[in-house]
Amino acid sequence: MMLSIKNLHASVDGKPILRGIDLEVKAGEVHAIMGPNGSGKSTLANVLAGRENYEVTSGSVHYLGENLLELATEERACKGIFLAFQYPVEIPGVSNIYLLKAAVNARRKYQGLDELPAVEFLKLVKEKVKLVEMKEEFLHRSVNEGFSGGEKKRNEILQMAILEPRLAILDETDSGLDIDALKIVAKGVNTLRGPQRAMILVTHYQRMLDYIVPDHVHVLAHGRVVKSGDKSLALELEERGYGWIEQQAEEIAAAVTG
Amino acid sequence: MDSLLDGRAELRLAAAGVGWVKKLRDSAAASFAEHGLPSTRDEDWKYTNVKPIAKRQFRPAGSSDEGVNAAAVAGCAIEGLSCHRAVFVNGYFSPPLSDLSALPPGVVLDSLARTLAERPQDLSAALGRVMPAESHGFTSLNTAYLTDGAYLRVPEGVVVEHPIELLFINTAIDPAPVVQPRNLIVMEPSSSASVLERYVGVGNGSYLTNAVTELSVRANASIEHYKLQEESVQAYHVGGLFINLERDARVTSHNVAVGGAIARTDLRAVLAAEGAHCEMNGLYLGNGRQHLDNHTQIDHARPRCTSDEYYKGVLDDRARAVFHGRIVVQQDAQQTDAQQQNRNLLLSPDAEIDTKPQLEIYADDVKCSHGATVGQLDSDSLFYLRSRAIDERTARLLLTYAFANDVIGRCALKPVRERLEQTLTRKLFHARDLEELV
Numbered sequence: 001m002m003l004s005i006k007n008l009h010a011s012v013d014g015k016p017i018l019r020g021i022d023l024e025v026k027a028g029e030v031h032a033i034m035g036p037n038g039s040g041k042s043t044l045a046n047v048l049a050g051r052e053n054y055e056v057t058s059g060s061v062h063y064l065g066e067n068l069l070e071l072a073t074e075e076r077a078c079k080g081i082f083l084a085f086q087y088p089v090e091i092p093g094v095s096n097i098y099l100l101k102a103a104v105n106a107r108r109k110y111q112g113l114d115e116l117p118a119v120e121f122l123k124l125v126k127e128k129v130k131l132v133e134m135k136e137e138f139l140h141r142s143v144n145e146g147f148s149g150g151e152k153k154r155n156e157i158l159q160m161a162i163l164e165p166r167l168a169i170l171d172e173t174d175s176g177l178d179i180d181a182l183k184i185v186a187k188g189v190n191t192l193r194g195p196q197r198a199m200i201l202v203t204h205y206q207r208m209l210d211y212i213v214p215d216h217v218h219v220l221a222h223g224r225v226v227k228s229g230d231k232s233l234a235l236e237l238e239e240r241g242y243g244w245i246e247q248q249a250e251e252i253a254a255a256v257t258g
Numbered sequence: 259m260d261s262l263l264d265g266r267a268e269l270r271l272a273a274a275g276v277g278w279v280k281k282l283r284d285s286a287a288a289s290f291a292e293h294g295l296p297s298t299r300d301e302d303w304k305y306t307n308v309k310p311i312a313k314r315q316f317r318p319a320g321s322s323d324e325g326v327n328a329a330a331v332a333g334c335a336i337e338g339l340s341c342h343r344a345v346f347v348n349g350y351f352s353p354p355l356s357d358l359s360a361l362p363p364g365v366v367l368d369s370l371a372r373t374l375a376e377r378p379q380d381l382s383a384a385l386g387r388v389m390p391a392e393s394h395g396f397t398s399l400n401t402a403y404l405t406d407g408a409y410l411r412v413p414e415g416v417v418v419e420h421p422i423e424l425l426f427i428n429t430a431i432d433p434a435p436v437v438q439p440r441n442l443i444v445m446e447p448s449s450s451a452s453v454l455e456r457y458v459g460v461g462n463g464s465y466l467t468n469a470v471t472e473l474s475v476r477a478n479a480s481i482e483h484y485k486l487q488e489e490s491v492q493a494y495h496v497g498g499l500f501i502n503l504e505r506d507a508r509v510t511s512h513n514v515a516v517g518g519a520i521a522r523t524d525l526r527a528v529l530a531a532e533g534a535h536c537e538m539n540g541l542y543l544g545n546g547r548q549h550l551d552n553h554t555q556i557d558h559a560r561p562r563c564t565s566d567e568y569y570k571g572v573l574d575d576r577a578r579a580v581f582h583g584r585i586v587v588q589q590d591a592q593q594t595d596a597q598q599q600n601r602n603l604l605l606s607p608d609a610e611i612d613t614k615p616q617l618e619i620y621a622d623d624v625k626c627s628h629g630a631t632v633g634q635l636d637s638d639s640l641f642y643l644r645s646r647a648i649d650e651r652t653a654r655l656l657l658t659y660a661f662a663n664d665v666i667g668r669c670a671l672k673p674v675r676e677r678l679e680q681t682l683t684r685k686l687f688h689a690r691d692l693e694e695l696v
Binding site for chain 2: 049050051052053072073074076077078082083085088089091092093094098099102103106107110142159163
C-alpha cells in the first residue's frame with residue numbers, strides 16, 4: 001500500500017475540518033476526491049503535504065510504510081510526495097529555473113546522489129517545458145510572478161514532471177482553467193501516469209475527469225468520505241449535484257452524534 | 259568626549275601655513291566644543307545612542323602602517339574587480355600599498371595631506387564647501403582634525419573606464435584608534451567614473467571611524483559611487499557623504515552597511531541645478547546586537563530634477579536599524595520627480611527597525627511618492643519551497659536573498675554584486691554561498 005489514511009481528524013485554526021477520513025491508495029492508481037466547497041478536500045491535500053498550521057488531532061497516515069505525519073514538509077517531498085497547489089505562490093526574486101534546480105538537487109542530495117550536471121538538468125527541463133507547452137522564457141521569470149491562472153497551473157505540472165513524484169496530489173488544478181489549458185494540464189498528468197506512481201486529484205468538477213480518467217472516485221462531505229465508487233460516480237455527481245450527498249452526510253453526522 | 263579632541267594641537271600643525279584651512283578647522287573645533295556629540299534628545303539621533311562611543315577612550319590614529327601589508331590588502335580585495343586602488347591605513351594614505359599606475363592621464367588621485375601641503379589652492383573651491391554649513395558633532399570633529407584622506411579629481415570630459423577603489427583599512431590595535439579620513443571627490447564637467455569607498459576592519463577589536471566625503475559633481479558629469487561599510491563588528495563607524503550636483507549631473511549611490519557595532523551614515527545630496535538626477539540605493543544587513551543607522555536627505559533645489567531612493571534592510575537576532583529618508587522639494591523646484599522606498603525584512607522577533615520617511619514639498623507641480631514596509635518571511639512562500647524538497651534553512655535563505663536581490667541588482671559592477679550576495683549568505687546564514695546549499 002502506498003498511502004493508508006485511517007480515521008484522520010484535522011483542524012485549521014482550532015476548527016475541525018477533517019472528521020475521520022479513511023483512504024487507501026495503491027501504486028499505479030489514480031484517485032479523484034470530489035465534494036462541495038468546505039467539505040475538506042483541500043485540507044486533506046495540505047495535511048498530506050505537511051502544511052504547518054493544519055493540526056492533525058487524531059488518526060494516522062502511513063506512506064510507503066512510514067508514519068507520514070512525523071516527517072517535515074521537505075522530507076515528504078524528498079520521499080516523493082508532491083502537492084500541486086490550488087493557489088501557486090508568487091515568489092518575486094527567485095527564478096523558476098533556480099527553484100527547479102534547487103528542488104531537483106535537494107532531492108538528489110537526500111537520495112545520496114551528486115548534483116545533476118548543468119547540461120543534463122537543462123536537457124531535462126527543456127523536455128518537460130515542451131510537455132506543458134510553456135515558453136522557455138518562463139523559466140527565467142520569477143516563480144509565478146505575473147503569471148496568468150493557467151500559466152501558474154501549468155507551472156505546477158512542469159515542477160511535477162521534473163520532480164517525478166511517487167505520490168502526486170493535485171489540489172483543484174483544474175479550477176479556473178479554460179478548456180485548452182485544461183487539456184494541456186491533463187496531457188501532462190497522463191504522461192506521468194505509471195505503475196510506480198499514484199495520484200490524488202482533488203476537484204470540485206467532473207470536467208477534468210473526462211481527460212484524466214480515475215480508477216476510484218471518493219466523495220467528501222463534512223470532513224468524511226461519504227461515498228466511493230468508480231468513474232461513474234463522478235458522472236452521477238455531475239448529473240445530480242452535491243445536494244443529495246450533503247443530505248446523506250448530515251444524516252450520518254446526526255446518527256454519529258445522536 | 260574630550261578624549262576625542264586630544265591631540266588636536268599636533269594635528270593642526272599639518273596645515274598651519276594655509277589660512278583658509280586653519281579657519282575651517284578652527285571653526286569646526288569651536289562648533290564641536292560648543293555642541294559636543296549628538297544625544298538622543300536630538301531628533302536626528304533619537305534612535306541612535308552614541309554614549310558607548312562618547313564613554314570610550316580613543317587614541318588619535320598615527321600614520322604608521324600598523325602592520326598592514328600587501329597580503330592584508332589582497333585579503334580585502336573584491337574578487338574579480340580590476341580597479342585603480344588607493345589604500346589608506348587608519349585614514350592615512352599608503353603609497354606602497356596603492357596601485358595607481360594605470361590611471362588615465364590627467365586624473366588626480368592623491369593624499370589629501372600632500373595636496374594640502376603642496377597645492378592647497380587646488381582644494382580651496384570645494385573642500386568644506388560641499389558639506390552643509392550646519393551639521394552634527396561628528397562632522398565637526400572630522401573637520402577639526404582634517405588631515406588626510408583621498409583627493410580625487412577627474413578632469414573635464416574624461417571617462418575613467420575601470421573603477422577606482424578608495425580602500426580604508428582600519429586596525430583594531432589597542433588602545434582603540436580614532437580614524438578620521440577626509441575625502442574630496444571632484445567630477446569635472448562631463449567626466450564619468452565609478453568610485454568605491456570601502457571601510458574594512460582588520461582584527462576584531464574596537465576603533466572609531468569618523469569619515470567625511472565631499473563629492474562635487476559638475477555639469478553633465480556622472481558617477482557611480484559605492485560606499486561599502488565592512489568594518490569589524492566591534493567597531494564604531496560614523497560616516498558622512500555630502501554630494502552636490504550641478505546641471506544635468508548624475509549620481510548613482512550604493513550605500514551598503516554590513517559591519518560595526520554602531521554604524522551611522524549621513525548621506526545628503528543637493529540637486530543644485532536643473533536636470534540633475536540622483537539614484538540612492540541602500541542595503542543594510544544586521545545581526546547580533548548591531549545598530550545600523552542611515553540618514554539620507556535629498557534636496558531638490560532647482561526645477562526638473564529627479565531622484566529615486568531605494569533602501570532595503572535585513573535584520574536578524576537583536577539587530578536594530580534606523581532609516582530616515584528626508585526629501586525636500588524647494589519652492590523653486592517645479593517638475594520634480596522624487597521617489598522613495600524603504601523595505602525591511604525582520605528575520606527574528608527581537609530585531610527592530612525604525613523607519614521614517616519625511617517629505618517636505620514647497621513646490622506645487624511635483625511627482626513624489628514614498629513608502630515604507632516592515633515584514634517577516636512569508637509563511638506561504640516558505641511552505642511552497644519546502645513542499646518542493648527545499649529544507650527550511652535554504653528556503654529562508656532563498657527568500658531573504660530574493661528580498662535583497664533587486665537592490666543588489668542595481669549595482670552595475672558584477673564583482674560587487676557577487677560580493678554582496680556572498681556577504682548576505684555568510685553573515686545571515688553562515689553558509690559559504692547559495693550554491694553550496696542548493
